[in-house]
Amino acid sequence: MDMINASKISYSYERIDEEGNTTERVAALRGVDMQVQPGEFIAVLGANGSGKSTLARQLNALIAPTEGTLYIDGMDTAKEENVQNVRRTTGMVFQNPDNQIIASVVEEDVGFGPENLGLECNTIWERVEESLKAVNLYAYRKAAPGKLSGGQKQRVAIAGIVAMRPKCIVLDEPTAMLDPKGRREVIRTCRALNEVEGVTIILITHYMEEAIYADRIYCMDKGQVKLCGTPKEIFSRPEELEAMQLDVPQATKLGYELKKAGVPVPDGILTIEELVEALCCFH
């Protein structure tokens, strides 16, 4: 069964005035198709306002599609009775780490989700310990979240989701407010969860360098999926990306420019190491 199966989903935000009349409609998603298999690592790219966050909220059943259908692990998110189960299946990590940490102690925050699931006390503690170890923050279990660094806070938020044992985790620009070190920590945590635990990861990001680890990339523009494919396929089309106001990783850009200048390097180079290897082969 597909982890995520979205067919032609659309969504528009409505602005409502005091009398309850709709004054304005903003179409945030227009016919998005998305199929994700269990265990995949997906990156979603797109300029500001392209509808990435709207898509993420759909996956967590925080909003339901106005048109089209969305199945999460076989459950229709439009059905009210499925909503809680969908939220158990896909966890969601948001951009601002401060605004998603509820408790004043790290371990209590991680336990918040399992408490909501109505688990037994012992099970909650097991899960809290397990997930704090998974994000490498077990030593900070008694700390106050306010005293942690941005990257650590974001990992607390991830642990809070992991403790609910979702099959899929959606991360909406989790690294946008972090410094390079914090970004590396968070991305490393995501990859480890994907590889070790087999959790499906949907990573929404503005950083091309974070997308190269994905199995597949979706590129969004004005509420539609314009491109979809492996990182190599996507990043060997820099002109199309540029039309969507997206960049390519620096190594890819350099390779592309070298190729244009007549140096025979292959398409779709993603990392500096690959580029070095290609250039050495050429010599």
Added chain:
Amino acid sequence: MLREITIGQYYPSNSILHRLDARVKIIGALLFIVCLFVFHNPAGYALSTLFLISMITVSKVPVFYIFRGIKPLVYLLLLTVIFNLFLVPGKYIVSWWIFHISAEGVRMAVVMALRLIYLIFGTSLLTFTTTPNNMTDALESLLKPLQAVKVPVHEIAMMMSIALRFIPILLEETDKIMKAQTARGADFESGNLIKKIKSLIPVLVPLFVSAFRRANDLALAMEARCYTGGKGRTKMKPLQYQRRDYLAFLFFCVYLGMMILTKIADVKIPIRL
């Protein structure tokens, strides 16, 4: 400057008072306060003093920390003393111009000041030995019977704990906004009271906007983590009475019993001031 404000000041230690169930401590503090106002005879005050001194000793909280609790209320205290001193009628012992001090007034002033100070000591001892989280948990548990009359007890407790989590964040943000406005030429220091209050508007508006945005984000994050209110929710750290908590209850009963005894004894041996 705003960082200095601490809410629910907690003094970390590992005393027996710190380890007691917060519910026991709340009940104890209430009992102490009620006794303070119900049993007003010298023996009762002596007993209260003894109780307080022994509790402070057991708590291992430094005495000057406890005395510091009076500081914000020192004007209220002075006012109470002055009013009682000059306005209580009786046999005047000092008279000068329009001011008269009666023996009754002196007695009342001393008693009222003592009561207020003991009240502050008792409550601050409670907050010094109880973490804010334990306090909200305990209040939720103690107020649970009110759910029968449709008081949203869980929601109130959740609001309190979220407030405790966000107060430092919002204070920091206020600090930041004030600095940003100062850099743009805003002046928060000079002028009269009205001018000062007016100068706070450019701080409050962005603060409220940001607070609402945070509230919205937090609500989404809580919903995404399957929060649907108190129903069907379990506790990670359930409150459970230990042996020491029952012993504390026993101790409180003895205290109450002795208090009642002082009252009975007092009727037989009237003590003149």
